[in-house]
Amino acid sequence: MDGLFTLIVSYLRQLARQSVHVYRKDMLVEWRSPSRFLGVLFFAFALIFMVAFASNTTDVMRRQAGGSIWIGLLLASTRSLDQSFAAEMEHGALEGQVLWPVAPPAIFFGKAFANASILFVVGLVLTPFALALFDVTPRGSLLELGAFLFFGSTALAAPGTLLTAITSQARGSSVLLPLLMFPLVVPILMAAAKGTSLVLLPDVMDQSTAWLVALIVFNVIHWPLSALLFGPVVEGGTH
Amino acid sequence: MKSFKWENAVGVFALLLFAVAQYMALFTAPAERHMSEVVRILFVHVPAAWIALVTFTLAFIGATGFLITGRRGLDWFVEASTEVGVVMTTLLITLGSLFAKPTWNVWWVWEPRLTSTATMLLSFVGILVLRSTVRDADRRAVFSAAATILSFVNVPIVYFSVRWWVTVHQIQSSPATVDPDMVFVLRANAFAFLFIAIWMIAKRWRIAKMRGLAETAPPLPPEVTA
Numbered sequence A: 001m002d003g004l005f006t007l008i009v010s011y012l013r014q015l016a017r018q019s020v021h022v023y024r025k026d027m028l029v030e031w032r033s034p035s036r037f038l039g040v041l042f043f044a045f046a047l048i049f050m051v052a053f054a055s056n057t058t059d060v061m062r063r064q065a066g067g068s069i070w071i072g073l074l075l076a077s078t079r080s081l082d083q084s085f086a087a088e089m090e091h092g093a094l095e096g097q098v099l100w101p102v103a104p105p106a107i108f109f110g111k112a113f114a115n116a117s118i119l120f121v122v123g124l125v126l127t128p129f130a131l132a133l134f135d136v137t138p139r140g141s142l143l144e145l146g147a148f149l150f151f152g153s154t155a156l157a158a159p160g161t162l163l164t165a166i167t168s169q170a171r172g173s174s175v176l177l178p179l180l181m182f183p184l185v186v187p188i189l190m191a192a193a194k195g196t197s198l199v200l201l202p203d204v205m206d207q208s209t210a211w212l213v214a215l216i217v218f219n220v221i222h223w224p225l226s227a228l229l230f231g232p233v234v235e236g237g238t239h
Numbered sequence B: 001m002k003s004f005k006w007e008n009a010v011g012v013f014a015l016l017l018f019a020v021a022q023y024m025a026l027f028t029a030p031a032e033r034h035m036s037e038v039v040r041i042l043f044v045h046v047p048a049a050w051i052a053l054v055t056f057t058l059a060f061i062g063a064t065g066f067l068i069t070g071r072r073g074l075d076w077f078v079e080a081s082t083e084v085g086v087v088m089t090t091l092l093i094t095l096g097s098l099f100a101k102p103t104w105n106v107w108w109v110w111e112p113r114l115t116s117t118a119t120m121l122l123s124f125v126g127i128l129v130l131r132s133t134v135r136d137a138d139r140r141a142v143f144s145a146a147a148t149i150l151s152f153v154n155v156p157i158v159y160f161s162v163r164w165w166v167t168v169h170q171i172q173s174s175p176a177t178v179d180p181d182m183v184f185v186l187r188a189n190a191f192a193f194l195f196i197a198i199w200m201i202a203k204r205w206r207i208a209k210m211r212g213l214a215e216t217a218p219p220l221p222p223e224v225t226a
Helices: A002-032 A035-054 A058-063 A065-099 A104-133 A142-167 A173-200 A208-234 B006-028 B037-069 B072-104 B112-133 B137-151 B154-164 B180-216
Strands: none
Touching (some): A035 A104, A058 A065, A065 A142, A065 A173, A104 A142, A104 A208, A142 B137, A173 B112, B006 B037, B006 B180, B037 B072, B037 B112, B037 B154, B037 B180, B072 B112, B137 B180
8 A cells, every 4th residue: 555655656756847847848948939928918918909999988898807808818828829839849849758758747737837827927917908908996806816817827728738739730720729729618718707807896796706716626627637638649649 | 131220220219209209299298387388399408408418428438438448439439429419409509599589588698508508519519620620540539539528528517507607597397396297298308319319329420430441441452443
């Protein structure tokens, strides 16, 4: 029994160490050439602008501020995810990692958390700009707003990373990714948008915590499930 | 002589049962006190909903089985049951919309049950599109199995949405809350839909199998193709 426990602990340690290495690699690539981050950020800015132009009154803009931030982040995430795997597909880099050998769940955790980090930072930069543009002063705590941005980003990144691993190996990946990802993340988007709106606007029924819990539950479901499925997807479908 | 296929017997039985169940739904079942005759749509809307969830659950089981065993037959089963599930969900949404207009006075409401059902449909349509874009049979099987398992997360959300959130859509009925005359007709229609789904899945599985075998078959010698 002790032997099994030691084996599990040693596997988890190795998984954590490899995940951190993959995460550092992705973040280092981004740090040296932050083209993806800047591209995604300006794409999200442009989307917020478009939503503001499409809204007819300031009152409507205020009420849809939370939803607009998440629409911006969701659409921006598809660009970010697409690019994160485009680099891996060049010269068989992903295949090289699998053969090294890095455990596929470690590649998943590293890449997904890197994607979540980029999305979270985009959200942190985008939100004050959106609040100023939509003339909204948050009624709830900024910590709670940050929690929605963090857990919303991680909840989008987990299934997004797995689905990008799939679509990057298929024809027409830029169309396929939104087609597969958007319906799947509707519950996540709904929880993030509703919760963020409740932090920005008066939350008379104190419902924001329930939406935050829902987001955490989506994370608990999607992270292990996507990590498990990532192995067969990157190992090329052979048994 | 063509060999007899068991699913054809199921199909004949399903269509006969469907005809009888529809006759009962339209002529012998009582009208509802408040909604009157329009309630008869529920005798097809509710079975379509049940069978849609059952077929997506079968696709999930097939996908999990494929990833564990790698048996090609399970991949064909995922393709067949996903496609039948998409047909059933489209039917479910169309019939629900027809029922909503006279009862709710709208064709569509953005409330949790309807929204989650629409997103479930779109996510499984996405899997069918994914299958059509991947040429390599091994990769296609693995990708669609992974996407099916991930999309299945939406199925319990659809089922429990009426209990987790305040919705316009009513919560699940039980024999205790439905008139006994209606319960029997509803069950007859549900079994008719179930046998139709089995028939369609079996037929679709055979087509997927033939396509799969043709894909992996060695090329014909030049003297045959010339």
